[in-house]
Every structure is written in structure tokens, then in C-alpha cells.
Amino acid sequence: MTPDTTPAELEQVLTDAAEAAAPLAASEPAVRAGWIRAVADALDAAADELVPIAMRESSLPEPRLRGEVARSTGQLRMFADVLAEGSLLEVVIDTADPDAKPVPRPDLRRVLVPLGPVLVFAASNFPFAFSVPGGDTASALAAGCPVVVKAHPGHPELSVKTAEVMMEALRAAGAPAGTFGLIQGFDVGVAALKDPRITAAGFTGSVPAGKALHEIAATRPEPIPFYGELGSLNPVFVTQAAIDARGNDLAGGFVASFTLGVGQFCTKPGLLFLPAGHGLEDRLTEATGGVAAAKMLSDKISEGFSSGLDRLRKVEGVRVLSEGPATLLQTTVPELLARPDEILEECFGPVSIVVEYGSVDELVAGVEAFGGNLTATLQAEESADAELAARLLPLLTARAGRVLWNGWPTGVAVSWAQHHGGPFPSTVGSIHTSVGVTAARRFQRPVAYQDTPDAVLPAVLRDANPAGISRRINGAITTAEVSR
Amino acid sequence: MTPDTTPAELEQVLTDAAEAAAPLAASEPAVRAGWIRAVADALDAAADELVPIAMRESSLPEPRLRGEVARSTGQLRMFADVLAEGSLLEVVIDTADPDAKPVPRPDLRRVLVPLGPVLVFAASNFPFAFSVPGGDTASALAAGCPVVVKAHPGHPELSVKTAEVMMEALRAAGAPAGTFGLIQGFDVGVAALKDPRITAAGFTGSVPAGKALHEIAATRPEPIPFYGELGSLNPVFVTQAAIDARGNDLAGGFVASFTLGVGQFCTKPGLLFLPAGHGLEDRLTEATGGVAAAKMLSDKISEGFSSGLDRLRKVEGVRVLSEGPATLLQTTVPELLARPDEILEECFGPVSIVVEYGSVDELVAGVEAFGGNLTATLQAEESADAELAARLLPLLTARAGRVLWNGWPTGVAVSWAQHHGGPFPSTVGSIHTSVGVTAARRFQRPVAYQDTPDAVLPAVLRDANPAGISRRINGAITTAEVSR
Known part of the structure; x- marks a missing residue:
């Protein structure tokens, strides 16, 4: 077991992070992009060393972990590209209007600047992509914030080794000392969250832990934003027409999705709504029964799964369809509405619940039983279900951050349009995403410069636009220079 | 005195707001823009009725209040224009990439949707522009959120009349009942903030009140975002070169700014840093002495100002330069750093403090003494002060949401590039603005649709783009249609 960070070490990490804030904020975006690319390159180069440690600490298989390294470094490079391209700064320029009524309008130029040191609470279930070099880290570095990661206790050695690779790459690339730091220990993380030098925090984990940390962040003498990705049920709603067209494929796809990674994804489909009389029991049972046994991330998670499963099995109106390494339960909409x-209640691990509905009204009532989720999925046929889809999609939109059509929620593409978030309790802070380009916005605040001479302005706000970045000038987005 | 909203009335207002959420979210942006324009037109038409009530309740002069009506209705129309134009929805489309590595990428289309009913705590000092029809209301309506305003007790009759005008305009324009509601009473506002039907809140007021309400919002069973614009000192830093070039104008401009509206602006310059030996004492004293007496917004605010002023005058190292209807105090940087x-500590009203610095290092130390502010101003000469400006601007940027060059912070233009916000304690939520187009973002959350058929998508996300709105497609902003 790796020892907790000592108070003296924590003080040093926070001091270094605070001292790195100003030089990072002053760094040119293209230079910062270079530092981030250096981190990505170093992680790729170290994969052969890191992956075996990750396998030992997480029990996850090698291909999955290699894919995670590729996703993490791809994500870092995406942020580097966008940073160099300029959109991440959201430059907005309104030139002066001396004739504006009721008063003349000054020249205003707005850009996003980094908040300052960001604390990242790493997740257990993605040893790379939501951990030390994950999305919170990548987006905060892109924003220009020093990052302090509180390592997850599930992979302590991997966290230390990964941080070493990243810090060495940053040092060699010329980034300020203190751009990145790592701390270990629960109490140490809480102490860091309370420290006035920390200006924002990102978290991926359980609802109770996320809510408790959010309250600490919000009730500090100087409250800070806390972005928590907590838990999600990810319901999937299947129409009769979809069953008729491709019932067997649906059953197989569903089982593959809910058992992927031993069911240890925040996007695991936890409920599958099927029309009564769907006739897929055998196919579902067969597919679930064919799932191989696999070790979960940790003993603690394994124990949590066992007790959660025991609890679910004892709920009145819930019966077991298939059990073994993966478990499939069954109930009906009236039973669900009764309890x-x-x-x-989310059960993290390889279990899901088939919920049968007896009518479209019961299906709608099932949808309306849900609170906030990361995802909600509709499996339907475009022509046969046009009317039903028009009725359901606004209800799904009101409850989820990502709405899928004929897909499975596991697997989260990293791109401009991605949104990984959703109404509480799936996140604290539903207006933000933890995956995709706009994740950086969580760690940026706007500053507007009024009537400031061109030579004194940050380079991206000056009249000339030699890098050709996209800027909104007097309301319209353009790569042109400013004409006064 | 207007009676508090009763529990039964509050229940009705919240029920109506919750019921309006879905139809508002489903409304076409251009239609919603029409409703907002109808509100603006109705307020302009009712100005002759509303302004005299505002004069009586706030003691503010007619021209100022007429200007505020114009600002408020101009702001509503700005949001209507931008809403119809499409940028407020931030459409982002990534088309499918079946060849993407490590896994194929789905089609993802992201749009901002409204959060739901928004609670607005109105401010005392702007009976229109930060009250019932103010920026929080306008931006929330533009986002597609029902709005419930908690009236400020300083102008109860005006609040009721304004709300009546707005509700009648919305009704006549065809907006859903419950799009707008008004409540009165401190406890009623707190009860509304705790109600699960309220999904976000905006606030303009004092630091203690804002912090207390923020904690309520953050520690509810279902936490919600709380955007508080609290307090600000708005320091102004003047270089020797600026004194040499235009000292008299600076003295006059400063006194006009800190006494504007009886000093009752959140952007009032509360401190003016001048080089020792500036020689402007007489000019400052004369200008301050020439300020006419005027009634403050309320007895409570007047009493708060008196006690704040008494407190400031008794601080060791602070002496009175000029007193009367406006008060100018004086101290030095070493005294400020000692206490x-x-x-x-902000003193809301017609008082400001001249702070003399003995060297550039003292000036820098003075800047570094500040925490978060809405604004920070540098009065300098571009050629003579190039080096000093390069040193100071990053320090001002780190501390303020708006950085002014050779201007005065009072007066906040409403436009795309404006940012009215800043690090704590000037706001809770420094990444957001309460003025300008992007204020609407506070009340919107993203939703991404994955692989959803064109016919089922919200109109703005479909391949065709008949309205020609700006969308980011595969990373680049364009008004073109999507080619698959």
C-alpha cells in the first residue's frame, strides 16, 4: 500500500501548483498545446511499462487497458489541437460604437482565462481515461490550469508511475514546475479541497461521496465550482416494432453492453424496457449465461456489488431471469412504479433489469419514473415508431445528457459534440460535460478588456489575427482581422 | 407594504412554472424570441406608468429610470435577436466516422436545452435592469426557462405592476401560462429556493446574503446552480504618466463615477491608487464637495452606508479628504497592507478611498492585496507606461472579470463581449456572467443525440439548415448543411 501524502508534501504540491498558475495563464496557447502533446507522447511511449501495473492493480484485461491509454493520449492530443486552433478561448470582440443609445458603447474584447489550480479526484473504473491522465486532467491543462490529482486507492502504483511519466514530460518540454502534482489519501484529498489555493475540482465516483465533496466545495469560505460525475442507470426503451425487426440482435447487444468491463461503467444500461410478450427470455438468458467470470476492480467494489445484488433480488416483484457471472433480473412497470x-438504485457491476410494459402508456409512465441520467436510449423503428418517438424523445431529453437511437450507451466518443453529463444525480453541475472539447470550459472564466490598446492586449484579442483563429466579432464568427 | 406571498400562492406559482417547462423547452427559438419581444414592447409602452412608481419607491431620478427601462427592453430584444439567429443554442455536430480508431465514431449532435424553472432574486439598486424584467429574467427566458422572480422589498409596487405588464404581454403573445411569476417575502424566497421544481437561481445582492443562499442551493437534496453577483471594490490604478498628462480630468472623472447614482452601483470605484505627490487634493476635494445631496434607495441602505462610513473613518491610517453628501477618504499602501x-471592505454608497503609493513596487503590492472583483481599471499612458502595463495587466486579469483601460467602471454595456462577473467574492460562479449574451448559458445544459434519424431530431440539429444558423460541424463553424 502506498502511504498517504504527508501534510508537508501536500503543502509543497499546493505551493508549486499555485506558483505555476501565473506562468501557465501567461503561456501562449500554442506553447501549452506543445506541453500537452509531450505528455501524450510520453504516455504512449511508457505504455509497455504502465499497462502491466494497471492489469495487476485493476484486474482489467490488457486490450481494454491499451485502448484506454490510446483514448487518453488521443484526448490529450485533441485538446492540444483545439487549443492551438483557438476555439477553446472563445474570443468575442465588440468594437466601439460611439453612436450607441442610450450611451456610447466601448470596445470590449472577451477571452476565457484559466481559473487556477484544479483538484481532480480520480475514478476507480478507468485507470487511465478517468484517472491521473484522464479527461479532467487533460481539459484542465488545456484550459491553462495547474492540476493536482488525488489518486484513486484502487491503483496507487499505476498512479505514481503515470504521474512520474507526465511530470518528466512536462519538465522536459519546458512547462512550469508545479503544472502537475499527485497526492494520495482520502483525508489528504479533503484537505486539498478545502485549501484556498485550489480553485475548482473534478470528481468521478459515487453519489454519496460526490455530494459530500460538493458540499465541502460549496461551503468553504471561498466557494469553488465542483464538477461531479456520480451515478447513472442508463435506461433503454425498446418498442414492439424494434423487437419485431431485430429482437435477437437487441437481446445480444444489450447483454454485451451491460456486462462489458464486468458491468463497471457509469454508462452501463441498468434497465431494459421491453413490451410484455417480447419472447426474448431464452435469448437473454442464453446470452447472460454465456458471460465468463471476471474479477472486479477491487474487493471493495466486489463486495458492494454482492450486497447490492442481494438487495435487488429481495425486492418484491423482482425475479431472477438468469444468474452466474452476470445476473439478469426481471420486473414490470407496475412493480417499478410501486417501488x-x-x-x-444503481448497482455497480454485471447486473441489469428487464422491465416489461403492458401498453404504451405504461412505457411512458416508466420513462417518467426516472430522474437524471447520463444517457437514455430508444430502440425503435423510424417509420413504424415515428409517433411514439416524437412523444418519448422530449421526455428522454428532459432526463438525460445523451440520448441514443438504436445504440448502446457504453462507449463514449471523445469529440466536439460529445456530452457526458446529465441532470442530478448523474452529475452535480448538469450544464457541464466531463468528456469532449467543451469539458475545458469548466476550468475557464471570461475576462473582458475594455478600450485596451492593441499592444497591451493578449495576442488573441488584437486587431490582427495572424494565426487565423475563429473569433466572434460584432456578433458574427469570422477569421478576419478587426477593422476599427 | 405589499403582503408576502402565501404558501398556497407560492404553490400555485411553482406548479404553473413547472408545467410551463416542457412547452417552453419545446417552443421553436424564433417563436420564443417573439414572446420576448412582446414583453419588451409592453414594458416600453408602460414606461409612463411604471417610472413614476419607481421614482417614488427608489428615490432615483426620472432620466436614470427611463434609461433603465430602455436598457432592460434593449436587453430583452438583444436576446430575442440572438435566439432567432441561433448562436444561443451552440449547435455542434460531429458526423459519424466508421473508420475512427480505436472504435468507430457515432453521429453526435449537441444542442443546449433549458434547465427548467429559474428563481431570480431581484436587486435593490436597479429597479428595472437587475429586477423583475432584468438581465437574469431576460437570459433565462431566452434559454427557454420559466422564471419566478422574488421581488426586492425596496420596490414592491413597481415589482407587482411590472410583473402584471409582462404576464399580460406573454399571455397575449401565446406563451404558456406559468412562463413568468412573481413572489414576495424573504421566507417565501428561501422556500422557493428549496423547492425541487426550481432548477437554478440568480441573485444580485450582498456577500453574506448571497453566500447563505448559495449554501442552501448547494446543500438541497438535489443541488442546483446558484449564480450570485455579490460585491466588488473596483479598484482604479493611476500611473504618474497619466497624472502628468491629464490629472485634473482624472480627478473629475473619478468623483463623477464614484458618486454616480449616489454611489449605489456594484461597479462603483471604491479605491483610487495615486502616486504620492500627485497634487490633486484640491481638485478631488473640490469635485467631491460639489456633489449634491440625494436620497439613497431606502432607509435601510442609508443606515448601512452611515455605519459603514463611520467604521471606515475610524480605521487607523485613514483620514478624511472631503466630506458632505459624498465622502473621500485617504490612506497609503503601507497602511492598507497593514489593515x-x-x-x-465594501461600503455601498457615495464614498471612496484615495490610496497613495510611494513606488512602483508599492503599487504592485497594492494590486496584489485584492481578491476577486467585478472590475479593475488601469489609468495609464500607452507609450510611457508600456512596461508597467505589461506587468500590471496579468495581475488585474487574475483578480477581475472586466479590465478597463482609461475608463471608469460604472456603466455596463450589454453586448456579446461583455462580462459582468469575477472571482469570489464578487460573484459565486466566476465562470459565468450576469450581463451580455452569454448570461443565458447559466440556464442551459447540453444534450447530445447519438445516431438519431434526421426526422426525429430537433429542427436545428437536422442536416438541412434552412434558417442558416451558425453550427460547428466536425470542428469548424459554418452555416452550411450537413453532408453525410
Whole structure:
């Protein structure tokens, strides 16, 4: 076991991070992009050393972990590209209007600047992509914030080794000392969250832990934003027409999705709504029964899964369809509506619940039983279900951050349009995403410069636009220079 | 005195707001823009009725209040224009990439949707522009959120009349009942903030009140975003070269700014840093002495000002330069650094402090004594002060949401590039603005649709783009249609 960070070490990490804030904020975006690319390159180069440690500490298989390294470094490079391209700064320029009524309008130029040191609470279930070099880290570095990661206790050695690779790459690339730091220990993380030098925090984990940390962040003498990605049930709603067209494929796809990674994804489909009489029991049972046994991330998670599963199995109106390494339960919409709090509680691991509905009204009532989720999925046929889809999609939109059509929620593409977030309790802070380009916005604040001479302005706000970045000038987005 | 909203009335207002959420979210942006324009037109038409009530309740002069009506209705129309134009929805489309590595990328289309009912705590000092029809209301309506305003007790009759005008305009324009509601009473506002139907809140007021309400919002069973614009000192830093070039104008401009509106602006310059030996004492004293007496917004605010002024005058090292309807105090940077907590406490009203610095290092130390502010101003000469400006601007940027060059912070233009916000304690939520187009973002959350058929998508996300709105497609902003 790796020892907790000592108070003296924590003080040093926070001091270094605070001292790095100003030089990072002053760094040119293209230079910062170079530092981030250096981190990506170093992680790729170290994969052969890091992956075996990750396998030992997480019990996850090698291909999955290699894919995670590729996703993490791809994500870092995406941020580097966008940073160099300029969109991440959201430059907005309104030139002066001396004739504006009721008063003349000054020249205003707005750009996003980094908040300052960001604390990242790493997740257990993605040893790379939501951990030390993950999305929170990548987006905060892109924003220009020093990052302090509180390592997850599930992979302590991997966290230390990964941080060493990143810090060495940053040092060699010329980034300020203190751009990145690592701390270990629960109490140490809480102490860091309370420290006035920390200006924002990102978190991926459970609802109770996320809510408790959010309250600490919000009730500090100087409150800071806390972005928590907590838990999600990710319901999937299947129409009769979809069953008729491709029932067997649906059953197989569903089982593959809910058992992927031993069911240890925040996007695991936890409930599958099927029309009564769907006739897929055998196919579902067969697919679930064919799932191989696999070790979970940690003993603690394994124990949590066992007790959660025991609890679910004992809920009145819930029966077992298939059990083994993966478990499939079954209930009906009326049973769910009678005991929503018991049935709609996330159980992290390889279990899901088939919920049968007896009518479209019951299906709609099932949708309306849900609170906030990361995802909600509709499996339907475009022509046959046009009317039903028009009725359901606004209800799904009101409850989820990502709405899928004929897909499975596991697997989160990293791109401009991605949104990984959703109404509480799936996140604290539903207006933000933890995956995709706009994740950087969580760690940036706007500053507007009024009537400031060109030579004194940050380079991206000056009249000339030699790098050709996209800027909104007097309301319209353009790569042109400013004409006064 | 207007009676508090009763529990039964509050229940009705919240029920109506919750019921309006879905139809508002489903409304076409251009239609919603029409409703907002109808509100603006109705307020302009009712100005002759509303302004006299505002004069009586706030003691503010007619021209100022007429200007505020124009600002408020101009702001509503700005949001209507931008809403119809499409940028407020921030559409982002990434088309599918079946060849993407490590896994194929789905089609993802992201749009901002409204959060739901928004609670607005109105401010005392702007009976229109930061009250019932103010920036929080306008931006939330533009986002597609029902709005419930908690009226400020300083102008109860005006609040009721304004709300009546707005509700009648919305009704006549065809907006859903419940799009707008008004409540009165401190406890009623707190009850509304705790209600699960409220999904976000905006606030303009004092630091203690804002911090207390923020904690309520953050520690609810279902936490919600709380955007508080609290307090600000708005320091102004003047170089020797600026004194040499235009000292008399600076003295006059400063006094006009800190006494504007009886000093009752959140952007009032509360401190003016001048080089020792500036020689402007007489000019400052004369200008301050020439300020006419005027009634403050309320007896409570007047009493708060008196006690704050008494407190400031008694601080060691602070002396009175000029007193009367407006008061000018004086101290030095070493005195300020010896007692920062006593000197750097906002006093709402017509008072400001001249702070003399003995060297550039003292000036820099003075800047570094500040925490978060809405604004920070540098009065300098571009050629003579190039080096000093390069040193100071990053320090001002780190501390303020708006950085002014050779201007005065009072007066906030409403436009795309404006940012009215800043690090704590000037706001809770420094990444957001309460003025300008992007204020709407506070009340919107993203939703991404994955692989969803064109016909089922919200109109703005479909391949065709008949309205020609700006969308980011595969990373680049364009008004073109999507080619698959």
C-alpha cells in the first residue's frame, strides 16, 4: 500500500501548483498545446511499462487497458489541437460604437482565462481515461490550469508511475514546475479541497461521496465550482416494432453492453424496457449465461456489488431471469412504479433489469419514473415508431445528457459534440460535460478588456489575427482581422 | 407594504412554472424570441406608468429610470435577436466516422436545452435592469426557462405592476401560462429556493446574503446552480504618466463615477491608487464637495452606508479628504497592507478611498492585496507606461472579470463581449456572467443525440439548415448543411 501524502508534501504540491498558475495563464496557447502533446507522447511511449501495473492493480484485461491509454493520449492530443486552433478561448470582440443609445458603447474584447489550480479526484473504473491522465486532467491543462490529482486507492502504483511519466514530460518540454502534482489519501484529498489555493475540482465516483465533496466545495469560505460525475442507470426503451425487426440482435447487444468491463461503467444500461410478450427470455438468458467470470476492480467494489445484488433480488416483484457471472433480473412497470426507490438504485457491476410494459402508456409512465441520467436510449423503428418517438424523445431529453437511437450507451466518443453529463444525480453541475472539447470550459472564466490598446492586449484579442483563429466579432464568427 | 406571498400562492406559482417547462423547452427559438419581444414592447409602452412608481419607491431620478427601462427592453430584444439567429443554442455536430480508431465514431449532435424553472432574486439598486424584467429574467427566458422572480422589498409596487405588464404581454403573445411569476417575502424566497421544481437561481445582492443562499442551493437534496453577483471594490490604478498628462480630468472623472447614482452601483470605484505627490487634493476635494445631496434607495441602505462610513473613518491610517453628501477618504499602501481586512471592505454608497503609493513596487503590492472583483481599471499612458502595463495587466486579469483601460467602471454595456462577473467574492460562479449574451448559458445544459434519424431530431440539429444558423460541424463553424 502506498502511504498517504504527508501534510508537508501536500503543502509543497499546493505551493508549486499555485506558483505555476501565473506562468501557465501567461503561456501562449500554442506553447501549452506543445506541453500537452509531450505528455501524450510520453504516455504512449511508457505504455509497455504502465499497462502491466494497471492489469495487476485493476484486474482489467490488457486490450481494454491499451485502448484506454490510446483514448487518453488521443484526448490529450485533441485538446492540444483545439487549443492551438483557438476555439477553446472563445474570443468575442465588440468594437466601439460611439453612436450607441442610450450611451456610447466601448470596445470590449472577451477571452476565457484559466481559473487556477484544479483538484481532480480520480475514478476507480478507468485507470487511465478517468484517472491521473484522464479527461479532467487533460481539459484542465488545456484550459491553462495547474492540476493536482488525488489518486484513486484502487491503483496507487499505476498512479505514481503515470504521474512520474507526465511530470518528466512536462519538465522536459519546458512547462512550469508545479503544472502537475499527485497526492494520495482520502483525508489528504479533503484537505486539498478545502485549501484556498485550489480553485475548482473534478470528481468521478459515487453519489454519496460526490455530494459530500460538493458540499465541502460549496461551503468553504471561498466557494469553488465542483464538477461531479456520480451515478447513472442508463435506461433503454425498446418498442414492439424494434423487437419485431431485430429482437435477437437487441437481446445480444444489450447483454454485451451491460456486462462489458464486468458491468463497471457509469454508462452501463441498468434497465431494459421491453413490451410484455417480447419472447426474448431464452435469448437473454442464453446470452447472460454465456458471460465468463471476471474479477472486479477491487474487493471493495466486489463486495458492494454482492450486497447490492442481494438487495435487488429481495425486492418484491423482482425475479431472477438468469444468474452466474452476470445476473439478469426481471420486473414490470407496475412493480417499478410501486417501488421506484428500491428498483431505481444503481448497482455497480454485471447486473441489469428487464422491465416489461403492458401498453404504451405504461412505457411512458416508466420513462417518467426516472430522474437524471447520463444517457437514455430508444430502440425503435423510424417509420413504424415515428409517433411514439416524437412523444418519448422530449421526455428522454428532459432526463438525460445523451440520448441514443438504436445504440448502446457504453462507449463514449471523445469529440466536439460529445456530452457526458446529465441532470442530478448523474452529475452535480448538469450544464457541464466531463468528456469532449467543451469539458475545458469548466476550468475557464471570461475576462473582458475594455478600450485596451492593441499592444497591451493578449495576442488573441488584437486587431490582427495572424494565426487565423475563429473569433466572434460584432456578433458574427469570422477569421478576419478587426477593422476599427 | 405589499403582503408576502402565501404558501398556497407560492404553490400555485411553482406548479404553473413547472408545467410551463416542457412547452417552453419545446417552443421553436424564433417563436420564443417573439414572446420576448412582446414583453419588451409592453414594458416600453408602460414606461409612463411604471417610472413614476419607481421614482417614488427608489428615490432615483426620472432620466436614470427611463434609461433603465430602455436598457432592460434593449436587453430583452438583444436576446430575442440572438435566439432567432441561433448562436444561443451552440449547435455542434460531429458526423459519424466508421473508420475512427480505436472504435468507430457515432453521429453526435449537441444542442443546449433549458434547465427548467429559474428563481431570480431581484436587486435593490436597479429597479428595472437587475429586477423583475432584468438581465437574469431576460437570459433565462431566452434559454427557454420559466422564471419566478422574488421581488426586492425596496420596490414592491413597481415589482407587482411590472410583473402584471409582462404576464399580460406573454399571455397575449401565446406563451404558456406559468412562463413568468412573481413572489414576495424573504421566507417565501428561501422556500422557493428549496423547492425541487426550481432548477437554478440568480441573485444580485450582498456577500453574506448571497453566500447563505448559495449554501442552501448547494446543500438541497438535489443541488442546483446558484449564480450570485455579490460585491466588488473596483479598484482604479493611476500611473504618474497619466497624472502628468491629464490629472485634473482624472480627478473629475473619478468623483463623477464614484458618486454616480449616489454611489449605489456594484461597479462603483471604491479605491483610487495615486502616486504620492500627485497634487490633486484640491481638485478631488473640490469635485467631491460639489456633489449634491440625494436620497439613497431606502432607509435601510442609508443606515448601512452611515455605519459603514463611520467604521471606515475610524480605521487607523485613514483620514478624511472631503466630506458632505459624498465622502473621500485617504490612506497609503503601507497602511492598507497593514489593515487590508478593515480597508478593503465594501461600503455601498457615495464614498471612496484615495490610496497613495510611494513606488512602483508599492503599487504592485497594492494590486496584489485584492481578491476577486467585478472590475479593475488601469489609468495609464500607452507609450510611457508600456512596461508597467505589461506587468500590471496579468495581475488585474487574475483578480477581475472586466479590465478597463482609461475608463471608469460604472456603466455596463450589454453586448456579446461583455462580462459582468469575477472571482469570489464578487460573484459565486466566476465562470459565468450576469450581463451580455452569454448570461443565458447559466440556464442551459447540453444534450447530445447519438445516431438519431434526421426526422426525429430537433429542427436545428437536422442536416438541412434552412434558417442558416451558425453550427460547428466536425470542428469548424459554418452555416452550411450537413453532408453525410
